[in-house]
Amino acid sequence: MARPRKFEEERAVEAAMRAFWSDGYEATSTQTLCEATGLGRSSVYNTFTSKRDLFERALILYMDAKTSNLIATLEDGSRPVRERLRTILEWAVEPDADDPAGCLVVNTTVEMAPHDEGIAERLDRDQRRRLAALKAAIEDGMRAGEIDQGKDAPALAHFIISTVAGMRVAARGGAGRATLTSIADTAMDAI
Template sequence: MARPRTFEEERAVEAAMRTFWKAGYEATSTQNLCAATGLGRSSVYNTFACKHTLFERSLRHYMDLRNAALAELMEGDLPIREKIRTVLWWAVAPDPADPPGCLVVNTLVELAPHDPEIAELLRRDTGERVRVLRAAIEDARARGELGPGTDPLALAHFVGATVSGLRVAARGGADRATLELIANTALGAL
């Protein structure tokens, strides 16, 4: 019995996501995608139409995974400083099976300046992460965990920018000690 096409698509999107994450959009060839997904060239094109469509599906998949984890953490019962520490440590000590860096950050640099569709997708993604962080920070401020002068929107943007910076530093070869210094400095700003 053949596996359902949706299984193949999901598996292919996950494999393609990791390939794009590691090498970037431009440096990822159709041959790289075939090797990663186990699909032939015609199957890649029949299923996804083109490299750009597969990339967009991969990017959305990445965003969905990351945003779900962030929402789950921010909706939990931990104190806000522990929540933010956890988010920072996702960048300091990522899953060793993951490529270094961040597919979103890589795409912001590589494609957003000349691909309006991708730029809009990234803008909405950033807005969603800021919204989730801001809501958790507002709740923490209301519970007295943060001072009344805390600006939840500014702090949400700061956390997001710090995580992005950590991911860029990691992709650039920063060691664990350097990443911890950056994250601890950010935590000190809370």
């Protein structure tokens, strides 16, 4: 019995996501996408219409998964806020073993956002979601006395996002666990 087309598409989008995450949009060839997804060239284009369409779907999949996980972690009221924030930083120290180095959002921001308005808008919407969740968690920490109330919650939210992005770039450049842990420690001291 053949698998449903929807399942095949989802599997192909996830495989393409990993290829784009590893090599970026421009460096990921159609042949690489065919090898990653197990689809033939005509199937890739019949299913996704274009490389850019497939990329956008892969980026959406990535952002939905990562941002949903971040929001769920930040909203976990059973743990102190500082512990939740440390968890976010630790993901950049020790990502899942089967994940490519770096961050698809950071890579896309650098590679595509300056010249692709549609991608830039998607990235901006995702960043606003992450900033709102971080700001809310930081404000909870301020109310609970875990974070100094004299600090600027929106600025701290931007700081955490920028720190995580920088750690992802550093990891892609070869920074080891000790270096990344020291960055996370420094960030926690600033919060």
